[in-house]
Amino acid sequence: MRRLIFRPCGNFKERYEQEIAIFGTDFGRVWVWIGLALLLGVVPFISSPYVLYVINNIGIAAIAAIGLNILIGYTGQISLGHGAFFGVGAYAAAILATKVGFPFWLAVLAAGLVTAMAGMVFGIPSVRLKHLYLCIATLAGQFIIEYVLMNWKGLTGGPEGMVLPTATLFGFDVSSDRSFFWVVFVSFAIMCWVAVNLVRSRYGRAFIAIRDNYLAAEGMGIPIFQYKLLSFGISSFYAGFAGGLWAYYTISITPEPFTIFLSIQYIAMIIIGGLGSISGAVFGAIFITMLNEILSSATEYIMNLEVFAGGALTLAPLREFVFGLTIVLFLIFEPRGLAEVWRIIRSNFRLWPFSY
Amino acid sequence: MEFFIQILVNGLSIGFLYALAALGFVMIFKSSSVLNFAHGELLAIGAFFFLILATSAKLPIVVCFVLTLVGCFALGFIIERFFLRPLIGEALIEVIMLTVGLSVMFKGLMLFAFGGNFFKYPSFLPEALAIDWGMIHVPSAYVSSFIIGLLCLGVFGVFFKYSSQGIYMRSVADHQTAALSLGVHVRRVLALSWAIAAVVAAMSGIVLGFMHGVNVHELSAVGLKVFPVVILGGLDSIGGAIVGGIIIGLLETFTGGYISGSLGEVIPYIILVIILMIKPYGLFGSVEIERV
Numbered sequence: 001m002r003r004l005i006f007r008p009c010g011n012f013k014e015r016y017e018q019e020i021a022i023f024g025t026d027f028g029r030v031w032v033w034i035g036l037a038l039l040l041g042v043v044p045f046i047s048s049p050y051v052l053y054v055i056n057n058i059g060i061a062a063i064a065a066i067g068l069n070i071l072i073g074y075t076g077q078i079s080l081g082h083g084a085f086f087g088v089g090a091y092a093a094a095i096l097a098t099k100v101g102f103p104f105w106l107a108v109l110a111a112g113l114v115t116a117m118a119g120m121v122f123g124i125p126s127v128r129l130k131h132l133y134l135c136i137a138t139l140a141g142q143f144i145i146e147y148v149l150m151n152w153k154g155l156t157g158g159p160e161g162m163v164l165p166t167a168t169l170f171g172f173d174v175s176s177d178r179s180f181f182w183v184v185f186v187s188f189a190i191m192c193w194v195a196v197n198l199v200r201s202r203y204g205r206a207f208i209a210i211r212d213n214y215l216a217a218e219g220m221g222i223p224i225f226q227y228k229l230l231s232f233g234i235s236s237f238y239a240g241f242a243g244g245l246w247a248y249y250t251i252s253i254t255p256e257p258f259t260i261f262l263s264i265q266y267i268a269m270i271i272i273g274g275l276g277s278i279s280g281a282v283f284g285a286i287f288i289t290m291l292n293e294i295l296s297s298a299t300e301y302i303m304n305l306e307v308f309a310g311g312a313l314t315l316a317p318l319r320e321f322v323f324g325l326t327i328v329l330f331l332i333f334e335p336r337g338l339a340e341v342w343r344i345i346r347s348n349f350r351l352w353p354f355s356y
Numbered sequence: 357m358e359f360f361i362q363i364l365v366n367g368l369s370i371g372f373l374y375a376l377a378a379l380g381f382v383m384i385f386k387s388s389s390v391l392n393f394a395h396g397e398l399l400a401i402g403a404f405f406f407l408i409l410a411t412s413a414k415l416p417i418v419v420c421f422v423l424t425l426v427g428c429f430a431l432g433f434i435i436e437r438f439f440l441r442p443l444i445g446e447a448l449i450e451v452i453m454l455t456v457g458l459s460v461m462f463k464g465l466m467l468f469a470f471g472g473n474f475f476k477y478p479s480f481l482p483e484a485l486a487i488d489w490g491m492i493h494v495p496s497a498y499v500s501s502f503i504i505g506l507l508c509l510g511v512f513g514v515f516f517k518y519s520s521q522g523i524y525m526r527s528v529a530d531h532q533t534a535a536l537s538l539g540v541h542v543r544r545v546l547a548l549s550w551a552i553a554a555v556v557a558a559m560s561g562i563v564l565g566f567m568h569g570v571n572v573h574e575l576s577a578v579g580l581k582v583f584p585v586v587i588l589g590g591l592d593s594i595g596g597a598i599v600g601g602i603i604i605g606l607l608e609t610f611t612g613g614y615i616s617g618s619l620g621e622v623i624p625y626i627i628l629v630i631i632l633m634i635k636p637y638g639l640f641g642s643v644e645i646e647r648v
Contacts, residue, residue: 335446
């Protein structure tokens with residue numbers, strides 16, 4: 001093993017590969033291994049089932065958020081339909097598992113592919129529509145998919161929803177909180193690794209070119225329609241994969257959670273986390289999921305205090321108020337998101353004592 | 357046959373209402389290129405303001421009306437000053453998300469204060485306004501919505517085309533920097549456009565309250581229905597808002613009446629996508645000419 005470089009005393013890069021490496025120094029590589037070891041080895045054994053539940057939800061939301069960040073942050077196509085694609089993935093996994101009899105891993109992967117195709121269908125308007133008009137076309141897609149999920153009773157069971165068989169992997173039952181944790185986070189690690197490498201490759205560069213100046217991109221020879229469709233497809237694959245995992249985790253699914261509010265939550269995740277960076281999507285997913293959990297427990301706690309026991313005060317709407325307020329305050333004070341905050345903290349340490 | 361005409365009348369009045377709500381939306385878009393997701397909540401705030409003034413404070417109706425309009429005017433100013441001004445120059449999706457956050461905030465606040473119940477306005481419209489033509493009964497609320505709608509649309513069409521403030525707004529929407537260099541007070545124009553939009557939203561909210569009763573969820577849902585209307589008509593065209601509103605209203609009521617209620621909710625969106633593929637900027641929207 002070569003010597004680890006922590007503080008290079010100069011710029012020793014000689015080849016292009018070194019320039020675009022993911023980690024500039026070996027700090028990142030060491031921390032990734034330590035982090036993975038902690039995450040997969042220690043966390044599942046010291047956490048209570050409720051904490052594991054929250055962390056599993058964070059992992060699933062992070063996968064979907066990474067997909068959405070590829071679409072909005074890297075390709076610049078605003079899509080309000082991500083919640084619906086999450087639902088398509090969940091239902092696809094359910095239908096493939098119950099009616100066709102796919103095993104767990106195949107159902108989730110196939111759900112991702114089905115959702116990718118659906119995403120490409122809803123990406124077709126992007127050939128003619130720009131910015132705001134595309135935004136509303138995807139909003140229309142969200143409502144149409146919601147309607148189909150609710151009303152196509154033959155396929156999706158309508159408002160009663162569907163029940164999935166228990167998740168089994170290689171014959172082991174993985175549906176308990178702890179074993180599902182490993183499934184979620186191993187797939188999260190793989191999807192994250194794929195995404196980071198995707199944006200470093202020629203596809204990622206094409207996406208960024210489309211976002212920055214699509215006329216120049218077309219002029220340089222990038223077929224923007226194909227790449228836009230590819231971007232829609234990839235982000236929907238992530239959403240569908242996450243949806244499939246989520247469907248197996250909450251064993252029965254109904255069309256209720258896949259509303260516009262879910263799409264808004266995903267967009268909030270990537271905006272609060274930081275557009276255009278994979279780690280931003282993860283930060284945003286952590287933040288929003290924890291915000292929801294904290295708000296629910298806070299409102300429950302306050303409602304149970306003696307002070308309010310007399311009045312018929314329901315604090316549930318205040319939860320929505322605080323959620324909206326957090327988004328608004330974040331956008332006013334830190335529009336580049338948590339990824340920017342993290343970057344500033346890191347460069348603070350890196351540039352010390354010149355960190356002003 | 358009467359069913360057909362009844363549905364036609366319903367569709368037209370709902371369409372006019374959507375057009376009125378879309379008008380405020382188009383106004384904000386015309387002057388600051390912001391998609392206002394909080395429009396439904398502005399409708400609801402106007403309606404509830406009027407409700408409180410009319411039922412709890414028991415002021416005479418005209419005073420209530422005027423006070424609501426003044427209050428919403430001020431609210432528009434406040435929203436623009438505190439929430440939108442810090443975001444001048446940021447990417448578009450940030451501003452859209454800000455209005456989304458605002459809409460969630462307002463909705464939570466109103467649900468907290470009023471709950472999800474239906475409220476009714478004290479009836480004060482003269483019954484003479486109701487039209488009875490054979491078997492068809494048009495309630496006075498619908499007729500008054502027609503009248504108010506037509507009035508507003510006429511006034512604002514003229515305002516944008518001929519008055520100096522309207523021309524300032526259009527210039528700011530076209531090219532902010534050029535307007536600045538020509539001496540237009542851009543900050544004032546932006547604040548004014550939000551204030552006027554809030555006033556129009558309040559009026560549509562009050563009229564909606566007459567027709568269907570005041571309820572937070574329903575009024576906010578209208579805010580989402582405004583989108584197909586506005587996109588269909590073209591994001592920066594007032595005439596387009598009228599036409600789009602009427603089309604969407606008719607589509608919704610006809611599908612709801614003849615086929616099924618829930619399909620009626622979704623049909624506007626399907627038609628929207630189809631029309632957008634043919635005319636990507638809406639029926640009357642101005643085509644963005646992109647220069648390389």
